Amino acid sequence: MTGDWLADGRAELATERILDAVRALFIDKGVSGVGMAEVADAAGCSRATLYRYFDNRQALYVAFAGREAGKVVERVWGDPALHAAADPGERLLDGLTALLAEVRKTPHLAVWFAPGNAGIVAQLSNSSDVVDTLATGFVSGFRPDLPAPAAQRLGQWVVRAMVSLLTLPGAGEDEERAMLRNFVLPFLLDRGTAIE
Incomplete structure (x- = not known):
C-alpha cells in the first residue's frame, strides 16, 4: 500500500478507483467471496481509506451496482439499432431483452446472478437508491401520467x-420475451392501467 494513494489531489477519483478494483475481484472470487x-x-x-468511502461491504455493493446499472442502461438504450422497430412495445421488449443479454455477457455483472449470490442481489434490488432512481426515470419515460411514488413502485x-x-433464466429468449410481454409491458405501456 502506498502512503501517497491520493497525493495527486484527485480524491474525487477514489471511489471510481475502488469500484474498478472490486470489479476484477468479483470476476475472480464471486461477489460473496470478496x-x-x-x-x-x-x-x-x-x-x-476504503472505509472513508464505503462504510461497509453493503455500501460498496450498492455503489458498484448503481454505477454498473447506469453504464449498462446507457450502453443498451444508446444503441441506435435498438430503435429500429416501429412499434413502441417491440422497441421496449427489444431493449429489455438486450439489457438481459448485456448483463449475461458482461463477466463482472453475470457473476452477481450466480446461484450463490442470489441473496445479495435480492437485497440490493430493494436497497439501491441509484438503481431505484434509474428505474423510476425509465418508467416515467413510458408512463408520464404516473405520480412519482407510483412510478417508483413500477420501477421497483x-x-x-x-x-x-437473470437469477432464474427462462428456457430461452423467446420464453423470456413472452414473460416480459405478458407481465411487464402492460404496466409500462398501458396508460389505462392503474398503479397506486
Missing part, C-alpha cells in the same frame, strides 16, 4: 422482474 481487506489491497489503499417491479429473469 472482503473489504481484499478490496483495499486490490485498490492499493489502506483499509482506513421492473427491476424485480429483470432480476428474477
Whole structure:
C-alpha cells in the first residue's frame, strides 16, 4: 500500500478507483467471496481509506451496482439499432431483452446472478437508491401520467422482474420475451392501467 494513494489531489477519483478494483475481484472470487481487506489491497489503499468511502461491504455493493446499472442502461438504450422497430412495445421488449443479454455477457455483472449470490442481489434490488432512481426515470419515460411514488413502485417491479429473469433464466429468449410481454409491458405501456 502506498502512503501517497491520493497525493495527486484527485480524491474525487477514489471511489471510481475502488469500484474498478472490486470489479476484477468479483470476476475472480464471486461477489460473496470478496472482503473489504481484499478490496483495499486490490485498490492499493489502506483499509482506513476504503472505509472513508464505503462504510461497509453493503455500501460498496450498492455503489458498484448503481454505477454498473447506469453504464449498462446507457450502453443498451444508446444503441441506435435498438430503435429500429416501429412499434413502441417491440422497441421496449427489444431493449429489455438486450439489457438481459448485456448483463449475461458482461463477466463482472453475470457473476452477481450466480446461484450463490442470489441473496445479495435480492437485497440490493430493494436497497439501491441509484438503481431505484434509474428505474423510476425509465418508467416515467413510458408512463408520464404516473405520480412519482407510483412510478417508483413500477420501477421497483421492473427491476424485480429483470432480476428474477437473470437469477432464474427462462428456457430461452423467446420464453423470456413472452414473460416480459405478458407481465411487464402492460404496466409500462398501458396508460389505462392503474398503479397506486
